[in-house]
Amino acid sequence: MDLSFSKEELAFRDEVREFIAKNLTEDVKRMQRLTPSALSEKPVFASWHAALSKKGWVSPYWPKQHGGTGWTPAQRYIFETECGKAGTPSLLPFGVHMVGPVIIKFGSEQQKAFYLPRIVSGEDYWCQGYSEPGSGSDLASLKTRAVRDGDHYVVNGTKIWTTHAHFANRMFALVRTADTPKRQEGISFLLIDMTTKGISTRPIITIGGDHEVNQVFFDDVRVPVENRIGEENKGWTYAKYLLEFERGASFRAARFRRQLGELKRLNAKTGNGAGGDASIATRIAEAEIDVDALEMIELKLLSDVQAGRNPGPVSSVLKLRGTEIFQTLTRIGVDIIGTNALVWEPRRPLYSLNEAAVLPDDELAVLPAHLDGRAHTIFGGTSEIQHEIVAKQMLGL
Incomplete structure (x- = not known):
């Protein structure tokens, strides 16, 4: 290495x-x-x-x-x-890291010419229409249906946990276009203009207090057939390719080190001394060791890729450990500020409050970040799924 x-x-x-x-x-x-x-x-x-x-x-x-x-x-x-x-x-990953690579590999020349420059410039703001009520990890059970009507599909159904749908002007979505014995074979991949008549969005406020996700409803929404990626009923292939990017390796150790530095400063401040609370300092040191180990996995991945080797399921290890470490760090933050974590700031966004908050800046987002972080081991492939991938593909179990 x-x-x-x-x-x-x-x-x-x-x-x-x-x-x-x-x-x-x-x-x-x-x-x-x-x-x-x-x-x-x-x-x-x-x-x-x-x-x-x-x-x-x-x-x-x-x-x-x-x-x-x-x-x-x-x-x-x-x-x-x-x-x-x-x-x-x-x-925002949905354009650059997710649908962009799908369009590059499977899209028509017209789709590439239209969408890719708009993703790079930031003109288009994308969201992801995958999950539905009852269809999360079991994505192939989705029920949102698209029926062909001439040069359009008529889409009816709903998507849930749709991040930033209230900002987005475009969605890439999986829809059912055929009933087949194998559920994955009847799914198509559509690019949908969010301003189309019949689309409505209902906010879902997370336990962290933020409006980050939504439920999106489709009521006889007409989507041009030319907005389909690839072949009809082959969307599962394109969706799996996209998930390689959603669940793929991202290098997080450096951001965690920055977060560790912030925790050390916060602990020193609240503990009234350079070392702060000794028990907290020990937990920070333990987390720092975990970040060191994560960084070595990242560097091993980099070395493999540089040498032309396929890193295999190591992306699942990085996703699993990265989300677990993030939750550990936010939990430490909550314990550092102690009873101040009971102070709830309902106004959003925290960075543009019209009046001063009760807590100082370095404590204001600690509890909301911890609460929001509960979802990190769920979205993008739950920890249970990542454990299964590691068990099967790395350990041969």
């Missing part, structure tokens, strides 16, 4: 650091710190997306001919690590 970077890679690291220093404002960093939900909202990431778009750095994982950067795996790792250290906002 080669852990060293070349001169060129170190020069690229310096370029990334210079870019971040120039384009990441203190205001945006504060907004990101006070965003307790998993994904940043558009007011938080808009200026950062614009800067990346201008630089040509929005879509590092895309082929260069479609707007990608042409970076090596090491450059992508360096970029993500430096962004994590700096606390940059996370770009």
Whole structure:
């Protein structure tokens, strides 16, 4: 396993650091710190997306001919690590990391020409229409139906836990287009304009107090057939390909290190001393060891990819451990602020309150982030699913 970077890679690291220093404002960093939900909202990431778009750095994982950067795996790792250290906002993944790769691989030339530039520029804001009531991990049981009517599909049904559907102007959705003995064979993959007549969105407020997810209803919604990706009834193939990106490896150790630093400062402040509460300090040290181990897995993945080896199910290990570590860190934060965690701030967003909050900035998002984090081991493939993948594909059980 080669852990060293070349001169060129170190020069690229310096370029990334210079870019971040120039384009990441203190205001945006504060907004990101006070965003307790998993994904940043558009007011938080808009200026950062614009800067990346201008630089040509929005879509590092895309082929260069479609707007990608042409970076090596090491450059992508360096970029993500430096962004994590700096606390940059996370770009909305549904366009760049999910539907974009599907359009590149399976979309028509017309679809590529229309959608890909709009994803890179940020003009389109995407959401994901997969889960339904009763169809989460068992996604093939979905019931939202699309019936062919000439040049359109007529869509009826509902999607749930649809993140940022209240902001989105586009959705990629799985719909049932045929009843087949094998349920996966009767599903199609549609690109839907969220402004189409018959679409309505109902907010779902999470236990963290945020409006992050929604239920979306389709009532005789007409979607052009040309908005279908690939073949009719073959959507399961495209959905599985997309899940490789949703559940794929992301490098989180650097962001966790930043979070650990914030916990240490908070513990020192509330514990009235440089070391803070000793028992909390011990738990932080234990979490730091877990982050060290996670970083080594990330570097092993990077080394494998650099050498042309298939990393296999290690992405499940990273997803599993990453979400568990995140929950551990937010739990420590709650324990550090103690009874202040009982103070509930119902107003949102926390970064633009009209009146001063009761808690200081470094405590304001601690409890909401912890509560929101309960879902991290559920979305994107539950921990139970990740355990099954590891057991079957890594351990042969």
